[in-house]
Amino acid sequence: MRQQQGTISKGVDWSICWILIALSTIGMLAIFAATYREGDPMLASWVGFKTDYSKQFYFFLFSILLGFVILLADSKFFPATANLGYAIGILFLLLVFPFHSRIKGTESIIRIGAFNFQPAEFVKIFVALALAKYLSLPDIDFRRTGSQLRAAALVLFPAILCIGQSETGLALVYTSFFLVMYREGLPASIPVIAILGVILVVASILLPPNLLAILLTAGALIALYLLRRTIKRHRGVLTSIILIWFVAVGIQRFAVPFLFKNVLQKHQVERIYDLFGKDNPYRQVTDSVAPAVSSKKKETGTSYNVRQSKIAIGSGRFLGKGLLSATQTRYDFVPEQRTDFIFCTVGEGFGFVGSLILLGLYLLLLFRIVTIAERQRSTFSRAYAYGVMAVLFFHIAVNIGMTIGLMPVIGIPLPFISYGGTSLMTFSILLFILMRLDADRQMVLR
Secondary structure (H helix, E strand, O other): OOOOOOOOOOOOOHHHHHHHHHHHHHHHHHHHHHHOOOOOOHHHHHHOOOOHHHHHHHHHHHHHHHHHHHHOOOOOHHHHOHHHHHHHHHHHHHHHHHHOEEEOOEEEEEEEOOEEEOHHHHHHHHHHHHHHHHHOOOOOOOOOHHHHHHHHHHHHHHHHHHHHOOOHHHHHHHHHHHHHHHHOOOOOHHHHHHHHHHHHHHHHHHOOHHHHHHHHHHHHHHHHHHOHHHHHHOHHHHHHHHHHHHHHHHHHHHHHHHHHHHHOOHHHHHHHHHHOOOOOOOOOOOOOOOHHHHHHHHHOOHHHHHHHHHHHHHHOOOOOOOOOOOOOOOOOOOOOOOOOOHHHHHHHHHHHHHHHHHHHHHHHHHHHHHHHHHOOOOHHHHHHHHHHHHHHHHHHHHHHHHHOOOOOOOOOOOOOOOOOHHHHHHHHHHHHHHHHHHHOOOOOOO
8 A cells, every 4th residue: 555645654564673673672682781791870871872782772763763764755765766875875985995994904984973884884775775776677688698797796896895995794795685686587507606616615625726626627527428428419518518627626726815815804714714624724824933822823713702602602501591690791701792793692691592582583584574575566676675685694694603603704793683883774774665665565666
């Protein structure tokens, strides 16, 4: 049902809003559990805008207020301003280079008075809208390579700017938008190739270079033997096998070393090798450094962070230790327990049951977004909904995966749970725009 101007439509799916509020409440409690110090006045610390949890509380209130403003907007506003928003987002990313503040190894934050603003987080909104706008254009045939490349460039350009700001983690988030393209007609072969590329990179880490090259060559020879009859009829198959072998060996021999030496930062390479329990061959340790010093450096690295994270989650057991009774997270054994490793606070304080409830809320949210996406008449609304789902899924899977040692530590927040005003407002705006578009789902927006 179409809304009347200036009123909130009855067609709004309020279940999304209630899940958002539930997740944000859990997040504020987790931040409170991790940062509250005995003796601080309870009420004053919540309303004084001096503690992290009080700041998160005010960011939450502002996000809800902003959300209701979005619900009052005309749905046509979002496709009409999508390209302008994308241009403004890119401008924000470019302004980071001359005006950034270096905070904890990242150069992607602009400090405005007492506030830190991270454009790379906020620009995800503009990219989701711009990609949806592009995919909904009536003259776009997404089966053509040119259309696919333009969509990929739309997504990858801000990702490249993020890499230049030492934000490789957030840059990877933008790759989740390829899921939207797959839903809208991207050939299945491209995601398969991407997965095989990841497998090849992992194999390059786990296996000695010469052994992997031999295995790739052996695989190519086996393929030639098995397809020998097909090759006689179609000479292009032979060319394809040779080309695949050449690309695979090239990636293993040249692309992966270049990636680890020149693209990723040293601590990011360290985290990847820590994930697989391998020594980092690119670590530069001089001969004059004592082995004990090198060992100590490794002990206090990301392997230490993940180990403490596992201990914290495991110590919560079934029902948890209680909101303010956790030890690992309250006494700073786990680094960044209010941001990147906030899931540890939930696991230790609320145990397996609390963690299961949190994951259940996330699954319910993702399932609801997909349901909303599939009932849209407009390609714009459907593509945008899948963009929101893809971004949320990437953040949830990677953040929780890195706290339990299944993913490398790349430093991205857990949606609605991790401390951070920019992150909380970004995810809230994404969902409220989705609610606004869904309220007018009978309209065809372009």
